[in-house]
Structure formats: C-alpha cells, structure tokens
Amino acid sequence: MDKTMLAKAIYDTARLTGQFKLRSGQVSEQYFDKYLFESDPVLLKSIAEHLAKLIPPETEILAGLEMGGMPVATALSLETGIPVVFVRKKAKEYGTCKLAEGQSIEGKKVCIVEDVVTTGGQILLSAKDLVQYGADVQYVVSVIEREAIGRENLEQAGLHYLSLFQMDELLSASSA
Known part of the structure; x- marks a missing residue:
C-alpha cells in the first residue's frame, strides 16, 4: 500500500468517536487509539515496510520502547533483519535486572523505535x-x-528524529 493509502488506513482504523476522558482529565469526542493499528497485521506490515526506509544504515539494534514501540520494533526487525531489544521503563529488580531485554546493547548503535511521539519525554x-x-x-x-x-x-x-507521518498528514489523508 502506498504512503497516502497507509495514512488513511491508520486514521480510519485508529480514530474513535464517542466520549473519552483524556490523561489531562478533559473529555474529548475523539480519541486516537494507536493499539488498533499496531494490532492489525496488514497495517503493521505496511508500516514496517515504509518505516524501514528511515532506519539509519549503521543501526545494529532496534530498541522498542514499552509498550507501543515493541510491536513496531518487532515488525521492523522482521522487515530489516536488524535485531530488536525491548526496553522497559525501569530495569527489572529481579533475575537479570535488565533494562533492555534481548541481545546486548553495549557498544552497539541503537535506534529507538516508538509508535507515537507527543513530547518525547x-x-x-x-x-x-x-x-x-x-x-x-x-x-x-x-x-x-x-x-x-x-x-x-x-x-x-542531540537525537536525530525521523517520523513516518506527522499528525496533520493523517488528518489530511482522512479527507482524501
């Protein structure tokens, strides 16, 4: 699927209407549920195909952030052949006490993968x-x-940031 069709498909799949309480406490009549596009294998595969073109060639490890970045990073790993690690918000306090589950990240060029970026915090x-x-x-x-x-x-x-879509592209695609 081309990028415009993908944008429309993501918008159509993830945009919900109704009454939703937001994290801020405000109530909205629209909500964007990113897990709906992440859990759709057709959309996730197409996202990975397009997002793979943005991965810097020197990347040795993809780092999917808990929780939304994990399915995207996994799909990207399958698409590119680059190993993936799953990054916790806080290192486990038992067992291996790892922050990043999977292969070693020490000394490796790691590209962080996230689903949606709002503030980047x-x-x-x-x-x-x-x-x-x-x-x-x-x-x-x-x-x-x-x-x-x-x-x-x-x-x-000091981080280089690349995104597949800006929110206004999804909104524009919705009327296409």
Missing part, C-alpha cells in the same frame, strides 16, 4: 538509560509525530 528517559547501559543512541524513529514539541525536545537533546 519517555524517549529521552529511555535514551539516557540505554546510554548508561553502554548503547550508542543517536536516532529515534516513530510512526506518528503528534506534536512539534516532541521533535524539538529530542533534537535539543
């Missing part, structure tokens, strides 16, 4: 954690760039 925390565990983190890719402040925050921290 969790990405910044996870990037810092990954670096403390020895990863070389310079890039972040996401399916959707929701707010410009996310890009600003990531770039201000």
Whole structure:
C-alpha cells in the first residue's frame, strides 16, 4: 500500500468517536487509539515496510520502547533483519535486572523505535538509560509525530528524529 493509502488506513482504523476522558482529565469526542493499528497485521506490515526506509544504515539494534514501540520494533526487525531489544521503563529488580531485554546493547548503535511521539519525554528517559547501559543512541524513529514539541525536545537533546507521518498528514489523508 502506498504512503497516502497507509495514512488513511491508520486514521480510519485508529480514530474513535464517542466520549473519552483524556490523561489531562478533559473529555474529548475523539480519541486516537494507536493499539488498533499496531494490532492489525496488514497495517503493521505496511508500516514496517515504509518505516524501514528511515532506519539509519549503521543501526545494529532496534530498541522498542514499552509498550507501543515493541510491536513496531518487532515488525521492523522482521522487515530489516536488524535485531530488536525491548526496553522497559525501569530495569527489572529481579533475575537479570535488565533494562533492555534481548541481545546486548553495549557498544552497539541503537535506534529507538516508538509508535507515537507527543513530547518525547519517555524517549529521552529511555535514551539516557540505554546510554548508561553502554548503547550508542543517536536516532529515534516513530510512526506518528503528534506534536512539534516532541521533535524539538529530542533534537535539543542531540537525537536525530525521523517520523513516518506527522499528525496533520493523517488528518489530511482522512479527507482524501
């Protein structure tokens, strides 16, 4: 599916109408449920095909952030053949005590994968954690760039940010 068709499919699949209480406490008549496109194998495969073109060629490990980045990173790993790790918000306090489950990230060029970026706050925390565990983190890719402040925050921290779609592209595709 081409990129315009994919944008429309994501919008049509993930946009819900009704009454929804948002994290801020406000009530909205629209809600964008990213898990609906992440759980659709046809959409997820197409997302991975398009997103794979944005992965820097020097990437050795894809890092899917808990929780939404994990299915996207897995699909990207299958598409590109690049190994994936699953990054917790906090390292386990038992067993292996790992932050990133999967292969070793020490000394590796790691590209963080996220589904939707709004402010980039969790990405910044996870990037810092990954670096403390020895990863070389310079890039972040996401399916959707929701707010410009996310890009600003990531770039201000020295990370290169690439997104498949900006939210306005999804909104435009919805009327196509």
